[in-house]
Amino acid sequence: MFRTRTTRRLALAAGLMALLPAAAQAADALDAIRQRGKILVAIDVSHPPYGMLDGKAQETGSDVDTARLLAKDLGVGLEIVPVSGANRVPFLLSGKADIVIASFSITEERKRVVDYSKPYGVIPVVIAAPESEKIEKPEDLAGKSVAVARGTTADIELTKALKPVSGATIVRYEDEATTNTAVATGQQAILAAALSTANSVRDANPGKKLAVKITMNAYPMAVGLRKKDPELKAWVDGWVDTNLKNGKLNEIYQKYFGQSLPAEMTH
Structure with a gap:
């Protein structure tokens, strides 16, 4: 009897010990970043004005400024992990990045696999076309092709909008830069993108005479996190609250938008 009880106790203890690493892993993301002395932030540096390179090939943009502010307040260095719209989530889930600050809109699809901080911005998603094009609703795109970056909210909204439209074609490119180049070089005439991207392409290519034709949706923008990092999410949520109230996040938004x-x- 004594041996049986002892064996059961040892088995129970062993089972509890086996659970400890997983529990510790879930709770240690914030501590691990502090101990490492830097935070790895996924940013798309090919998506102005959110992320881009300046004349000295240095990262800049609203996402970069936001990440720098977050790292400073956390008391660690910043390492930018370059991503595209399509691989932001895989980089986060694989541990290549601690968080995502890459014009990361909140969508129901993404909520299934990642967590979000409280929103700190908004992203209108639009369809832009030459001024001469008579486009007022998705049905007006029948027989036309629309360029979009794969995996972005613009892709999600465009897919929904054109699903019932016969003859409309979605041409997906792997990132924002390639998509914008396709429009700039005349490969594509119509673009689905965030409003800021559409405006940037318009300003860089005045001869195209692009104009916003349809606003498909407006998404809240937030920091992307892994679901297993609740302590990190709690810290980021508090950071968002503080920097919305003190006006610092609004200053960044005003600067770029x-x-x-x-x-x-x-408020």
């Missing part, structure tokens, strides 16, 4: 965040976000 020329307008303030919605009033309900800053």
Whole structure:
């Protein structure tokens, strides 16, 4: 009897010990970043004005400024992990990045696999075309092709909008830069993208005379996190609250988008 009880106790203890590493792993993301002395942030540096390279090949943009502010407040260095719209989530889930700050809109599809911080911005998603094109609704795109970056919210919304439209073609490119180049070089005339991207392509290519024709949706923007990192999410949520209230996140938004965040976000 004594041996049986002892054996059971040892087995129970062994089972509890086996659970400890997983529990510790779930709780240690924030501590691991602090001990490492830097945070790995996934940013798409080919997606102006969110991420881009300046004349000295240095990273800049609203996402870069946001990541720098977060790292500073956390008291660690910043390492930018370059990503595209399509591989932001895989890089996060594989551990190549601790968080995602890459014009990361909140969608129901992404919620199934990743967690989000509280929103700190908004991203309108539009369809832009030459001024001469008569496009007022998705049905007007019948027989036309539309360029979009794969895996972005623009891709999601465009797919929904054109599903019932016969003869409309979606041409997907692997990243924002390639998509924008396709429009700039005349391979594509119509673009689905975030409003800021559409405006950037318009300004860089005045001869194309692009104009926003349809606003498909407006997404809240947040920091992307792994579901197994609740302590890190709690810290980032608090950081978002603090920097919305003190105006620092609004300053970044105004700098790159020329307008303030919605009033309900800053109060």
